[in-house]
Amino acid sequence: QVQLVQSGAEVKRPGASVRVSCKASGYTFTRYYMHWVRQAPGQGLEWMGIINPSGGSTGYAQKFQGRVTMTRDRSTSTVYMELSSLRSEDTAVYYCASGADYDSSGYWVDWGQGTLVTVSS
Amino acid sequence: QSALTQPASVSGSPGQSITISCTGTSSDVGSYNLVSWYQQYPGKAPKLMIYEVSKRPSGVSNRFSGSKSGNTASLTISGLQAEDEADYYCCSYLGSSTFVFGTGTMVTVL
Numbered sequence: 001q002v003q004l005v006q007s008g009a010e011v012k013r014p015g016a017s018v019r020v021s022c023k024a025s026g027y028t029f030t031r032y033y034m035h036w037v038r039q040a041p042g043q044g045l046e047w048m049g050i051i052n053p054s055g056g057s058t059g060y061a062q063k064f065q066g067r068v069t070m071t072r073d074r075s076t077s078t079v080y081m082e083l084s085s086l087r088s089e090d091t092a093v094y095y096c097a098s099g100a101d102y103d104s105s106g107y108w109v110d111w112g113q114g115t116l117v118t119v120s121s
Numbered sequence: 122q123s124a125l126t127q128p129a130s131v132s133g134s135p136g137q138s139i140t141i142s143c144t145g146t147s148s149d150v151g152s153y154n155l156v157s158w159y160q161q162y163p164g165k166a167p168k169l170m171i172y173e174v175s176k177r178p179s180g181v182s183n184r185f186s187g188s189k190s191g192n193t194a195s196l197t198i199s200g201l202q203a204e205d206e207a208d209y210y211c212c213s214y215l216g217s218s219t220f221v222f223g224t225g226t227m228v229t230v231l
Contacts, residue, residue, distance in 0.1 A: 050220075059217065097167075106212050106214060107157070114166055
């Protein structure tokens with residue numbers, strides 16, 4: 001079965017960067033696009049961006065342009081999301097989600113367990 | 122891009138039907154039949170309930186249905202059950218491989 005396993009919780013200082021990983025198994029890694037979604041405490045879901053694990057192309061929400069970078073390692077079936085210049089408002093649970101075989105599809109049927117990133121001085 | 126607008130809360134009694142609206146613009150909901158709906162319990166990852174406006178993934182109860190009219194999409198839960206008490210989010214394609222979520226709706230079963 002499909003599994004998306006994310007890296008563990010992180011605590012970062014303001015201004016630092018964080019990299020969260022999402023390791024996929026149970027399917028052909030390059031078949032499905034991967035999305036990143038975050039959720040601040042007590043708040044709603046926020047779409048951050050998309051990466052095509054096959055070619056590595058990316059698309060980011062305007063809000064995160066210039067601060068987020070999504071990459072993938074096909075040899076380990078892992079995608080990464082790096083967010084820089086962290087501020088307290090970036091404190092959130094970060095999720096990876098997959099299942100769609102084209103970029104405009106919202107068929108995100110598989111989700112990681114979430115990674116809590118806390119930004120605090 | 123602003124979040125799609127959803128009512129903050131909707132409630133109903135067991136067995137009743139409720140409908141959650143998701144209002145966007147002609148640039149998002151109104152432009153594409155690519156609206157999905159997610160259910161989320163506290164502390165858990167979201168679960169896909171509806172995709173492409175009205176399609177249900179395998180395993181999702183047929184008590185959940187979706188529709189769209191103009192710039193507003195809707196999720197209807199019929200035969201409301203206690204287990205349906207959760208947060209629900211809509212999500213729409215925006216074009217250029219980007220997406221936007223709704224503000225979220227808390228469903229309460231009375």
